[in-house]
Amino acid sequence: MTTRRIVVVSSGLSTPSSTRQLADRLAADAAELLRERGVDVEVRTFELRDLAHDITNNLLMGFAPPKLEEALDAVSKADGLIAVTPIFSTSYAGLFKSFIDVIDTQALTDLPVLIGATGGTPRHSLAIDYAIRPLFTYLHAIPVTTGVYAATSDWGDGGDGVRSLPDRIFRGAKEFADLVERTDRSERVNDPFALDRPAGHLIGGLAGE
DSSP states (O other), X not given: OOEEEEEEEXXXXXXXXXXXXXXXXXXXXXXXXXXXXXXXXXXXXXXXXXXXXXXXXXXXXXXXXHHHHHHHHHHHTOSEXXXXXXXXXXXXXXHHHHHHHHSOTTTTTTOEEEEEEEESSGGGGGHIIIIIHHHHHHTTOEEOSOOEEXXXXXXXXXXXXXXXXXXXXXXXXXXXXXXXXXXXXXXXTTSTTGGGSOTHHHHHHHHTO
């Protein structure tokens, strides 16, 4: 059985972190959906605050220390990426962007991505579509249609209605699981030319459902 590798990146700065909480819930729903379909899943989670010094050193010196190299290698070989950031000043966190900046420019090609974000007020939810989604699209990743934003007030949501946080988490996780299930990315990732393949084999599959 082929194992689907999901990497979770959380750039929350506090402990405990609502950003990490959202990341864990997205990963749990996606993994459960895949396992229900008979797909073996391996989930690895990286807290960027634990890598902050290494990321800075890499930006300054061009060298990734072992812990950062482990995270970068995991992302490059993943079948899916769940990326969650707090929203500061209407955009993603600087630590989140710095991590993206040290990833090889070809490493995210054809990679299904589920975007999550957290913030104090619902009005910052648009940052997913005007700031974060274009970042991954530029890097030739495949962000799923549903991005999941969690405001402070969402954590007290009772879960009723189609716009509740649990519903949005499930919807985003399902779209993500659909892409991760059918991708053959990890089987091609060792071929330096294979990632030039167009993403139509993924998107076309969803359109045919």
